[in-house]
Amino acid sequence: MTSSCPICEIAATVRAKRERRKEARPGELLAAALELFVEKGFAATRVEEVAKRAGVSKGTLFLYFSSKEELFKAVVRENISGRFDEWNAQFAHFEGSSADMLRYGIQVWWERIGATKAAGITKLMLSEARNFPELTSFYQHEVIQPGTDLIQRVLQRGVDRGEFRPIDIRYGAYTLLAPMLFLAMASYSALNPQLDPKQYIAVQVETILYGLSSQPAGSSPTQEPRTS
Amino acid sequence: MTSSCPICEIAATVRAKRERRKEARPGELLAAALELFVEKGFAATRVEEVAKRAGVSKGTLFLYFSSKEELFKAVVRENISGRFDEWNAQFAHFEGSSADMLRYGIQVWWERIGATKAAGITKLMLSEARNFPELTSFYQHEVIQPGTDLIQRVLQRGVDRGEFRPIDIRYGAYTLLAPMLFLAMASYSALNPQLDPKQYIAVQVETILYGLSSQPAGSSPTQEPRTS
Amino acid sequence: MTSSCPICEIAATVRAKRERRKEARPGELLAAALELFVEKGFAATRVEEVAKRAGVSKGTLFLYFSSKEELFKAVVRENISGRFDEWNAQFAHFEGSSADMLRYGIQVWWERIGATKAAGITKLMLSEARNFPELTSFYQHEVIQPGTDLIQRVLQRGVDRGEFRPIDIRYGAYTLLAPMLFLAMASYSALNPQLDPKQYIAVQVETILYGLSSQPAGSSPTQEPRTS
Amino acid sequence: MTSSCPICEIAATVRAKRERRKEARPGELLAAALELFVEKGFAATRVEEVAKRAGVSKGTLFLYFSSKEELFKAVVRENISGRFDEWNAQFAHFEGSSADMLRYGIQVWWERIGATKAAGITKLMLSEARNFPELTSFYQHEVIQPGTDLIQRVLQRGVDRGEFRPIDIRYGAYTLLAPMLFLAMASYSALNPQLDPKQYIAVQVETILYGLSSQPAGSSPTQEPRTS
DNA sequence: GATGAATGAGGCTTCATTCAT
């Protein structure tokens, strides 16, 4: 600080700045990578563009992530798998009908994943998994498995409480997953059907809940699916 | 036909053989291309490997298809869009309930598309559309539009005849499309959930028809979804 | 002729036709090759297009010319070197002033070469010689050498007869050659200056003859340059 | 400047070195490209060989020039069109006879273009223009047009001052251009006549100036060659 | 830590030439 060498002071400033940014860097890179992976897919995204969008050079990217694949894994952890704990906890304490629980779960999924760029990751993985085996098994463990478990627990709860018909849990999970994942994929595809997601979800969910319900004739869809 | 001239016969044989060869080539290439596109995606498929799998050299492929993109278009025409006329005709004369019509349509789709490699094309297009704009608009015109039209006509029929609830036709189409397309995508992804497709379809279809039906209590799922 | 086998008759007809065309074929191919070589250059001309323009298949071309280079040589022989004998003979008996002799020679060159596609060969050789050494030495022997000799003989005659200043014959030849060859090249280039060739030649020739003349004031342009 | 901080000096050195390297690359590549284009023509030159001759890899070349065509344009700018401003300025202030002006201009052209590899560019363009339309229009604008304008201005000056016969300026320009361009082409062709350029130029120029002069022998040609 | 110049394997496409028919 009292150094008479101006270089030293500059160096100190630079060092401070670097350290501050050192922690920011990966975040900026992850954000840029998420955007681009989702926009173009894994293979078609060029690391140089990721770096540029994050405001750093290509070399810097490799300083934080040893390869393009590691960068991708970090993106997945940041945006998806890192959040399962929180969700699991929320569901563990849910009180109310299982139909509401599903409605709530799907709404949360939509807000945190479906409506965000993270949805594009799902599309990307379904698309390119076969070409990148290591990414695939990573994603299996970190996302697919926990996610499927979560849904199955909810369905099982509904069946156990007599709210849902005694459907095959494993296949039933896909009755819910399929339209959501399809939405995720369609939204991030150029073939995007330009549906209004909220309305799409409402129609799907109510139709499915109606189909799942143990006493459909009486109660349920007297109220029309609310398409807001 | 009963010519006594041996030359004629030989000539005919030669001609036949040559023509068979010449006409077989594109077919062999299209088959190889379908397999590889579906396996790896458009960008990740190497034309040289397509050629090798068809048993010819790289150069030969370009004799029949002027570019990789043209090869892809030909694959789509051969496996999907070339068949819509036939389907449209079949549906035009269908007699029976609209629910049966949907069941039948989905079964046909499964047999001709879903269970074949053509399903992989769907996955591929959803995935890579954004990176290949020309392919995208081609696919829109040749596949998406005709396919959506077809489903919407069936739903409209069901609503008009009082068999289905008066749902929004446009979104309702996706109630059917989504699980099918999801199956197509999942099947051709390394994230394949290893579901039994027939059982998956049975569960989805019956759940959805139940959800669509105008008189759910009476007709539909008295018979359990046939999971074969 | 009285054969009862219709095939035999057809075969005979075919054979006759073939023999008739057999002699025509090379001519058609040479004409097509000249056009295309001149239009696009040697390397950029594709043998397949030559064949197509001649109305035959690629294979047939190689039946008559063992390679692209041989085809080119045949074109040169047909259009240029095959004509030197005739010209040499004409010049041997020319009577009149050397200026007229040059005027006449240039006019003949223009009509037989300069104004025809053969001029393009000159351009082509100057351009691509270095990439095709064998063609180069062929052209040296068959065209450059005889042509230069011819001009030098005329100049020498003019000097010997006191009509021209005693210039260096070798360099003087280029005083005449340069503008003509330049015209040939420019005409067959996309950079074509759109000059009227006759007018261009008139200006060049008279300027040069004037420059060459031993008594410019007196002799030279008393007779009008015939620019028609 | 006289900083006692050794870091600064090192940093300066490093920076200088890097910049020198970085700035040298394009120059080295342009030099290699000029050589090879001139030697083999545009189409026949392999970018990989350009890179190798510049001592870098294929990829590096594309770091500096986005395509082979852009590389060529850069070569033209560097060697030809970038110099017109300077020449135009020189000519604007020339004092002396127009004949001397032409002699001087031709000498300068010879030293700066004709005797250098840049002359080969001219040959190349005349040769390959037709196969590369974009290069052609580029060359038209950047070279042909400014060059022709320059010559015509000098000729017009001579005519205006009564030094030259009232020749048609447009065609007269080619009286000068043709032998020079021919020399450029011949020099860079394998058909190179092995003339001594200085002597060739001397003969051409004096012959032409003699032909242009308004009072060559004293009287001059009373009647003009009619060039219309 | 940060940079960005450099690399080189690998992809799509062209085309002279061969050869079975």
Place this chain on the structure above:
DNA sequence: TATGAATGAAGCCTCATTCAT
């Protein structure tokens, strides 16, 4: 003779990764 399907070497260009500074 005539065909044209087939070949494969070679060319331009891209991009993940390395490394000297």
